[in-house]
Amino acid sequence: LMSTAxxxxxxxxxxxxxxxxxxxxxxxxxxxxxxxxxxAYEAASIALISTTEDFKEGITAFLEKRKPRFKGV
Incomplete structure (x- = not known):
């Protein structure tokens, strides 16, 4: 169980x-x-997250077929 966690x-x-x-x-x-x-909270959260650098990095990494490098911004 611990290894799965x-x-x-x-x-x-x-x-x-x-x-x-x-x-x-x-x-x-x-x-x-x-x-x-x-x-409504979920929609607001999605709108907020879609403005972050990490969101852009995720899309870019997907298109470039590489692992994303998230920075928390």
Whole structure:
């Protein structure tokens, strides 16, 4: 179980930090929200994340068929 958890943690560490932080907040807050409010928060979060350098890096890396180098900005 520990090795599976460590593998999962390493995978998450390779993702864009701001997006992970925001996703965690959305997941935690969604328990107390109605669906309409939750979807509105999700849409606002996507709009915010799409303005980051990491978002651009993810798209560029995908198009260039390489691993992204996220910086947390």
């Amino acid at each position: 460590e593998e999962f943690a390493k995978e998450i560490m390779g993702k864009p930090p701001l997006a992970i932080r925001l996703a965690k907040r959305l997941i935690n807050s969604s328990l107390d929200l109605d669906i309409r409010t939750g979807l």
